[in-house]
Amino acid sequence: MASAVLVSVQEYLRTTYRPDVDYIDGELKERNVGEQPHALIQGILYGMFRDQRKKWHVRPLPEQRVQITSSRYRIPDICVLRADDPKDDIITFAPLLCIEVLSADDRLREVQNRVEDYASIGVRDVWVVDPWKRIGYHASARGFEQPADGVLRVANTAIAVSLEELFREYDES
Incomplete structure (x- = not known):
């Protein structure tokens, strides 16, 4: 097994990676991106939040670095x-919501680790959307739960996204 190359947090923060990478305790961790189903769902969700930003009082950001600890950064x-x-360069507080769109090569354990990192900084709402299975989950440190009515929500807000509507728009794209 190859050993990981460690990078200082200062180097990580001043370097541009394309696509950007997570930084986990000195290691650069590639994110699975680049597939059209992933990109389409991510774009549609971003568009929904952008279109509703005034009504929902939100600011959606694609692929924004979020500091988990001084040695851990994730990019939802x-x-x-x-x-x-x-409007800081890097998010150092709990976002209202983090959304992860699965790629074909994503593994449950790694996605659960991401969810647990978000929960550790106080993120109460994490959505995980699977474009291949056409399902979405509300995720937490306890696991993944599909909404019974097919609508992903953010607690104590007006934010609600119908999975049926999301995948209908996906089919029309």
Whole structure:
């Protein structure tokens, strides 16, 4: 097994990676991206949040670095902030919502690790969307739960996204 090359947090923060990578305790971790189903779902979700930003009082950001600890940074596919949250270069507080869109090569354990990292900084709502199985989950440190009515929501807000509508738009794209 090859050993990982360690990178300082300072080097990570001043380097541009294409696509961007997670930084986990000195290691650069590639994210599975680049497939059309992933890109389409990510774009549609971003568009929904962008279109509703004033009504929902949010600011959606695609692929935004989020600091978990001083040695851990994650990049959710979509990070949704409250409209009045700071506009810092890197998010150092709990976003309102983190959304992960699965790629064909994603593994449950790694996705669960991402969800647990978000929960550790106080993110209460994490969505995981699977374009291949056409399902979505509300995820937490306890696991993944499909919404009984097919609608992903953010607690105590007006935010609601119908999975049926999401995948209908996907089919029309």
